[in-house]
Amino acid sequence: MNNQSEKELLVEVKNLCKCFRQGKSELKAVDDVSFAIRRGETFGLVGESGCGKTTCGRTILKLYNATSGQVLYKGKDVTRPMSGEELLAFKRSAQVIFQDPYSSLDPRMTITEIIGEGMDVHFKYSNAEKQRKVSELLAKVGLTEDYANRFAHELSGGQRQRIGIARALAVEPEFIVCDEPISALDVSIQAQIVNLLIQLQQDSNLTYLFISHDLSMVKHISDRVGVMYLGSLVEVATSKAIFARHLHPYTRALLSAIPTADPEFEASRTRIKLEGEVPSPVNPPSGCKFRTRCPHATELCEQQQPQLVEANPEHFVACHHWQRLHESAQGVSEC
Amino acid sequence: MNEEISKDLFQIIGPEDSEAEKIARPRISYFKDAWRRFKENKIAIVALIVLAVLVFMVIFGPAISGYKFEEIDPSQRNEGPSARHWFGTDKLGRDLFARVWQGGRVSIIIGLVGALVSSFVGSIYGGISGYFGGRVDDIMMRIVEVLISVPYLIVVILLTVVLDSKSMFTLLLAMTITGWCGIARIVRGQVLQVKSQEFVMAAQALGVRPWKIILHHIIPNVLSVIIVAITFDVPGYIFGEAFLGFLGIGIQPPNTSWGVLASAAQSMYAFYPYQLFIPSLMIALTMLCFTLLGDGLRDALDPRLRK
């Protein structure tokens, strides 16, 4: 693999915060999140529902306005107000694929209209050219031309998701936020879509932010992974490191919770069980937000919120006790 | 089942790509599918036919009757229905058949125009309020809430006094001036729902301008709700006009409407019940048909009811 640090930093997220006001209470959906994505790589953002990963992705794309913090895209901060032209250029370069194939396509439009909409905004194609491009895109995502005049409700979930991908590709982006693109699909269709995404990335040197709660898929497609809990990043590392040498207790519990397709293994192992429920994001615990469910929490965890520190090269963790836990886990292989 | 199974049938040939992604069903657009479902609703079809007949009669009825609706014939006063006067005559000897259909023109026009105008205004208002949300939405909806609480009868009376006229235009103005509020709320609600769909966010992410999003994404998806709302509004306007006419505030002679006809007949209804009955029947029938039509349209256009 190429030397990572030589590749251009395409997206830099710095201390990003996004709050929503609900009546009198404030919901901190994204709380001081920082990470970077290099060109051509896939950054996986992982966590359970309510952790803020989708909000983070949408804020990066300016679909939501950031409350504070910066998002540097190709070196320029996109959270500040931009001119019409700049904004349009940014939207062309940074695209999105949504989770729900049933609500992400307009039921009144034909497939050609759906895919062509972006082209109308950014390029000036004649009708014939547009038709040709649409056919090309359909072929790229593995569908035939006769889908061009169909409506979304005539397609299956996997096919609709491919249309969603074609729509994003139509404007020739460099960066795509994949917001849980496979969660709503069957397991065998998930594999199709993931293969397609990987192939497109290789063909066009695309950069992905892959948001998902499905750890096994995230591991498969990502170069680096960030684990989120209640709005904060708790661990960031390469894909291999997260899965083989994770340091944060939440990451450990998350990995342990995944059921594997291996009955004997399942019968023999003891899962790490997290007690209790996820606290409400409107009223998070003081200090470390994970402490209410963490088996290793101490008084320090209640008082101070841990920051991300570089535990190993390129491996960050936000936990007061990571060293102690890591040492005690040495030599014991379990999950 | 007992076909000879030979060994050469067992060569591996692998999957067939073209078969794998075929769409079996015929292509069908949303509105075509809705029309098909509508046709299956017998009651709605009957209502549609009856309405068509009523509209036909309203246009051609007075001509068919052979009488002028305002023509007075003192020798024929208060005649019951007969071969000469199919609906009978009123107290001034005017042919009721012609009068009923002539009056129908006013009633139906007010019903349709009133509903269309108020729906148009209400849709735009509700659309803007729903799309922009936030402060704009709050203010706009508070205004609507105030307007809705004003009794429209008072508004009508005030306006007729202020404008010093009782023409059809004044009536329409008075009735629609608060009538659009109901549709505004409905459309706003639907716009909010459509806005939350991911395809709207996708269009925003692509850089599509707001007015284009409203035009191409929001309105087509809200249209079915608007159509149904219009259809349900019409009976209200017809009845409103009839009520005002009954009270004497509406259309003035020699013009007439169903409400006016009913009003004129009410004092003598014990002796000449047909004079009251026929216009009232027309009012009721028209209202019923529009309501049934609206029901049928709503069921046909609701995507969740697709089988």
Add this chain to the structure above:
Amino acid sequence: MDKILEVKDLRVSFHTYAGEVRAVRGVSFDLHRGETLAFVGESGCGKTVTAKSILRLLPSPPAEIKPQAQILYDGDDVLKMDRKRLQKFRGNEVSMIFQDPMTSLNPTMTCGQQIVEALVLHKKLNKQEAKEEAIRILRLVKMPDAEKRFSSYPHELSGGMRQRVMIAIALSCDPSILIADEPTTALDVTIQAQIIDLLQELKDKLNTAIILVTHDLGVVATLADRIQVMYAGQVMETGTSREIFYSPKHPYTWALLSSVPGLAEHSKQELYSLKGTPPDLIMPLKSCPFAARCEYCMPICKRQMPQVTGLTDTHQVACWLQHPYAPLVEPSYERGVSNE
């Protein structure tokens, strides 16, 4: 183990404007007391329709269960039960939990009331007894603060807690069979783990037979004793958990197992994936429904429906590859291996 449920030749069709959709095409299986049988397959394969048919939950137009089918519960044919018997059967002898707990619970009733409703109906308890029993069951499903949660409304609870309430309602009358339709799909992974553990415990404690409908092979590996793989309304392969996971014989089963990325695989390697999508069930199929997507398809596969071959007492496959004339095929999939 004796049989508590026998389903013979179940065929279910839906009559739509576009034609007759044959959702289930001849499914037969047995369920023994206390065992967990999983129906596995993609959406549209007929597993949910099969499960719902057992309780006769399908609305009768447009659904139609073909007359030659039989569903024998302890000897009684469910399809021929009269209303009174059916009411006693549902919720009491066989109960069901659904995928999305938010929409399956009544938002206007407290959780406790919903459990009590079932108890009063089937067990004929009075209100006080029912309340005590309901709290006992809430404790059984590990609901924290059971007494307090008795009076909570569904929207006040998290997804995992709502699912526990559903399980509580379903188990309140000691059913012999619990049908679980995608019970963990809508849940977060750590909550899913809790619910899976709960189901395992309850299974051991109460000896309830479970029919588990899911597409998640991980859940199946943890909970199921026997597995039935379905595709396009038909059963492709049936076997014990070990047989299906360690020596599967049907190409579709191989495809399913390969689609799951193992946690120890190399990054960004191409995942095995099937091309295309399942056939539209409006089309009648006289031959193997999987033929168009099968890597090992042979001409006979497109001509005739494969015969069912019994490999062991418990392992059956419907595939022409089992025929003596067929070439010997080694499955080419690389099953995702567990954490190493």
